[in-house]
Amino acid sequence: MTTAPQPRPRVAYLGPAGTFTEQVMLTQPDLAAGEHVPLATMADVLFAVNEGRVDYGVVAIENAIEGTVNVAVDTLAFDVDLHIVRELLLGVTMNLLAPPGVPLDAIKRVVTIPVAWAQCHQWLRAHLPHAELIAASSTAGAAEQVSHSSGGDVAAIANSRAAEVFGLDALAVDIEDHPENQTRFAVVARSGVPAATGHDKTSIVVFQRADEPGSLLGILQEFAARQINLSLLLSRPTKSKLGDYCFVIDADGHISDDLVADALRALKAKQADVKFLGSYPAAGEAATASRARANDAGDLADSWLAGLRSQVE
Numbered sequence: 001m002t003t004a005p006q007p008r009p010r011v012a013y014l015g016p017a018g019t020f021t022e023q024v025m026l027t028q029p030d031l032a033a034g035e036h037v038p039l040a041t042m043a044d045v046l047f048a049v050n051e052g053r054v055d056y057g058v059v060a061i062e063n064a065i066e067g068t069v070n071v072a073v074d075t076l077a078f079d080v081d082l083h084i085v086r087e088l089l090l091g092v093t094m095n096l097l098a099p100p101g102v103p104l105d106a107i108k109r110v111v112t113i114p115v116a117w118a119q120c121h122q123w124l125r126a127h128l129p130h131a132e133l134i135a136a137s138s139t140a141g142a143a144e145q146v147s148h149s150s151g152g153d154v155a156a157i158a159n160s161r162a163a164e165v166f167g168l169d170a171l172a173v174d175i176e177d178h179p180e181n182q183t184r185f186a187v188v189a190r191s192g193v194p195a196a197t198g199h200d201k202t203s204i205v206v207f208q209r210a211d212e213p214g215s216l217l218g219i220l221q222e223f224a225a226r227q228i229n230l231s232l233l234l235s236r237p238t239k240s241k242l243g244d245y246c247f248v249i250d251a252d253g254h255i256s257d258d259l260v261a262d263a264l265r266a267l268k269a270k271q272a273d274v275k276f277l278g279s280y281p282a283a284g285e286a287a288t289a290s291r292a293r294a295n296d297a298g299d300l301a302d303s304w305l306a307g308l309r310s311q312v313e
Helices: 020-025 041-049 070-079 114-119 121-127 140-149 160-166 215-224 256-270 289-309
Strands: 010-014 035-039 056-063 083-091 093-096 108-113 132-135 154-159 168-172 180-188 202-209 230-235 245-253 272-281
Touching: 010 020, 010 041, 010 114, 020 035, 020 093, 020 180, 035 041, 035 121, 041 056, 041 154, 056 070, 070 180, 070 230, 070 245, 070 272, 093 140, 093 160, 108 114, 114 121, 114 154, 121 245, 121 256, 140 202, 154 160, 160 168, 180 215, 202 256, 215 230, 215 245, 215 256, 256 272
Parallel strands: 010 035, 010 056, 083 272, 108 132, 108 154
Antiparallel strands: 056 180, 083 180, 093 154, 093 168, 202 245, 202 272, 230 245
């Protein structure tokens, strides 16, 4: 008896083909083998997953230079009900791309997204100080626009994948001001929590009780008391009224870890609300030593307390 082949997952990402989002998606064999759905904005990607039109979505959520990608974080926090099931890291390398045969000294216009301008500011100032900067919706969109140009004086700032997709030549490579720059991406789904790996993150949104002094301190103490490291603490307006903020938190550990679960339980009981965004494998180098020490300390404390309780008559 033969089993029917499993349908390929539909994966939405910020399009068109050639974006950094597509580039990082293609590093994942299961996502690369799926049916790819390029969409115009990151919000479109998240709503497509939320509405069941695709199985997974890939969005950028943080850049080492520019910080948090607020549109993605806010959509996850307020507008959709999704789980982050994986995070991915991608080194950001920028290239100046032009149609074949166009020399660098002919470039008078540069098309890209404003974030890319900012990340290549020093190179542009040194090599193309008088070039007109033209905004695009994505770096791949900029490359696509340049590929259709006929003036011979326009270039795009994009990645090597975009050059491949749109048949452009690289006039200059690695023009970013900070070679160590990275972007963190989230893979989201409508449901599901991957099993703990020992190197995980848990993401939540904590809505504090209104006008209660020391609310943020109380939130942080729940993690500090359990020796749980926070890799992200971000305040965002709740969009309900001026001065009302919530906190987006990434904590080391998994919801199946006793200490992490206990911290979330305490927050849910003491704060206005807690929205769970997911527990998922963390990207990058593993840093589990402090987590293991905290778990060991918790186990010893549980044994000590159980010993005391066993003496109750």
